[in-house]
Amino acid sequence: MAKPKIAFVGAGSTVFMKNIIGDVLQRPALQGATIALMDINPQRLEESAIVVNKLVSTLGVPAKVETHTDRRAALDDADFVIVAFQIGGYEPSTVIDFDVPKKYGLRQTIADTLGVGGIMRGLRTVPHLWALCEDMLEVCPEAILLQYVNPMAINTWAIAAKYPQIRQVGLCHSVQGTASELARDLDIPIEEIRYLAAGINHMAFYLRFEHRQPDGTYRDLYPDLLKGYREGRFPKPNRSNPRCPNKVRYEMLTRLGYFVTESSEHFSEYVPWFIKRDRPDLIEKFGIPLDEYPKRCVEQIERWRNQAEQYRKAERIEVKASHEYASSILNSVWTGEPSVIYGNVANKGYITSLPEGCAVEVPCLVNANGIQPTAIGKLPPQLSALMRTNINVQELTVAALMTENPEHIYHAAMLDPHTGAELDLDQIWSLVDDLLAAHGDMLPEWARWPSNRQVA
DSSP states (O other), X not given: OOOOEEEEETTTOHHHHHHHHHHHHTSGGGTTOEEEEEOSOHHHHHHHHHHHHHHHHHHTOOOEEEEESSHHHHHTTOSEEEEOXXXXXXXXXXXXXXXXXXTTTOOOSOOSSSHHHHHHHHHHHHHHHHHHHHHHHHHOTTOEEEEOOSSHHHHHHHHHHHOTTSEEEEOOSHHHHHHHHHHHHHTOOGGGEEEEEEEETTEEEEEEEEEXXXXXXXXXXXXXXXXXXXXXXXXXXXXXXXXXXXXXXXXXXXXXXSOBSSOXXXXXXXXXXXXXXXXXXXXXXXTOOTTHHHXXXXXXXXXXXXXXXXXXXXXXXXXXXXXXXXXXXXXXXXHOOOEEEEEEEEOSSSBTTSOTTSEEEEEEEEETTEEEEOOOBOOOHHHHHHHHHHHHHHHHHHHHHHHTOTHHHHHHHHXXXXXXXXXXXXXXXXXXXXXXXXXXXXXXXXXXXXXXXXXX
């Protein structure tokens, strides 16, 4: 039986790449795959190749490993394309996304999905994803694109709008990751819990979250979660990141009746209620980790310095299964064995209470026919209304990219819930000016400052 070719664009994200490829190589039907690693950084590419070759050796599988600095060569005749790059990197772009807004008193936590940081990241990223799609249409038009890049919703929407013929899905680990977190809080094995989630990336909600009983019926777990939070037992300490106590999401459960799938540090900057410069008590009460993403970047860079040397010296590399969806998708498409994942796709009536064409996150059946999203119907009105406040920002960012109209960048920032709650219109306009100027040629030419915008 033929074996697939898997192109990994952005393979210099070595730790993430190791998890994905490690999962792939543990699937019997994929063990003979050709792994084409591509990155523009030769050193990181070499480090990643060392890791993958040692994974192959450790597992004793017949996979073939290629390295490329040319994207089209890596994509040539690929069956699957996995993308995990960050345009602009920690320096200069992430630093700009945090430091410039901070001068206006606008504080952020992660800034990779929404807000002024998410808008700028989308402007930097989408043109490169579009260029990737152009190459795919030339050299691997039938390949499935698995996109692990933030801002996920903006990226997915923009790809679908310009290249609807590309078979794509945006992937995140928040749905399955949060389910496991809640299972730990409840002291229930995750295998005994079933759930249904839907919404938009980083703002999907569990419509059902239930525990299987000995008689085969299912019990709603929302009363237990609410009771545990009100009694101060939940959330339990976050062992993986003690800076982020996860109180925001539990508070939102009490207000909306449903639990959101992305972390409290993310969610707190998607809404206007938690990060306020004149309310430090809120930051303290909910344990909101301001400037969290830059701290993680610095820690990860330092950690990688040590890991890279360890990987060079190690004869074998430990392989553990991750909870990412990529290998499940590849296996199901390649073998026909069905699976269910949560994917980000263009809304074609899957969630009827959200705009057609926006990027939605829904359960998807995967088999030899590809990725098939599930129709959810209407969401509870309070959830749809909240999601639309984020969709507004996504839509205007995509509109700016599609029309090359810089005015829409300012409109997107105006409509952002957190930005609008903190800054007036003149401040927002000036902040966007400063961000565009600071990013310079990291942005597409039409978006660079000074733009041709006119303020009435």
